[in-house]
Amino acid sequence: MSCPELLRTQAFLDGELDGAAAAQAERHIESCAECQRFCSDAANLSDAIREQASRYDAPNPVRARILGALKPEGAKSAPRRSFWSGVAGGVGVSALAAAISFFAVLPPSAEMLAQSVTDAHTRAMMNGKTIQIASSSHHTVKPWFAGRIAISPPVADFQDEGFTLTGGRIDKIAGLPAAVVVYSHGKHQIDLFVWADQGSNLPGDSTSHGYHVLFWKKADLDFAAVSDTDKTELKKFVGLVKAEPE
């Protein structure tokens, strides 16, 4: 623990920073090997605790005794209500750690990317594992990625425009780690895939199995937006993402 910025890095990771402070922390992390290691270790620990550490629910007899003791003298027993249902457990975060590795291979082809993005999206939709971190706050979602993947995807909420941030996950596109920012639009889900550009030519816009896929590049990142929502709506979404300052 020698980096003087470590506590700030940790605060960023814990979603405690916003605006300029978050941007400053992010810039520092990019240039500090120690803070990068801290982020990835802390993310691994956090996943391990959420997935593997025991979480103890109040035993029913304890609950019953407490409810009994709350009863005022002479009062009739209160109706049982399902107060217990709202207590959510931890987010079922999968243990996909950020595999920061560099492959000296040819960049994936356009066809491969198109196939890979559709596959990743349908796979996630089918097994219901589209979200590892559930949150509508970019202050939570953005730092979540910091410890798990070596790229920093743009995370914003476009609620006013009808696109609501719902969370994120780590996935793979053509063997590359990809950040997926998940939005909802009405009843539809939009997956925004972001991965490090490998110099690939990107596929053109496509539609397969009812999913529209739009690709674009920005700076050193490749993007793909996938959804079964209306194509015009998806284009509107892409416009918003593109306009987001990085």
Added chain:
Amino acid sequence: MDARRLRFEAEALPHLDAAYNLARWLSRSPVDADDIVQEAMLRAWRAFDGFRGGDIKPWLLAIVRNCWRNAGADSKRRAQTALPDNDNVLVSESADPERQAAQASESRRLDEIIALLPDEYREVLILREMDDMSYRDIAEVTGVPIGTVMSRLARARAMLREKWMGSYA
């Protein structure tokens, strides 16, 4: 209808599992956790009129923590360092028994490592990682400044990393 009770049930009782989990992790004993959480909920019930809105969870967990501290003297005399039993370790959906056993033993080991962290580090870690609490809320529960929360959390993570990942490096 007793309005006060309904309000307490609606606001405080949804956090009963979190209260119990904290009591259990702090005391490291199922028997003590039962007593602590019952005492805490009754104190909260009696003090409920003094609770002036805002987020009730840190207020409630602060009471749990105080009850644990008060109970601490008794437990120390007994000098028990009961580790968490693992009757409710998460069981994976995997059908592979060997993998299940490996995961169960991983979980047990992680539980033991967390349980053996010193109190002041264990509590911030539990509040942050299991209850997703903000630094401000953790400071409220533990009664220390936010800066102390931050440094304890960093230290807790460093200790945990050393014990948990160190052996895997």
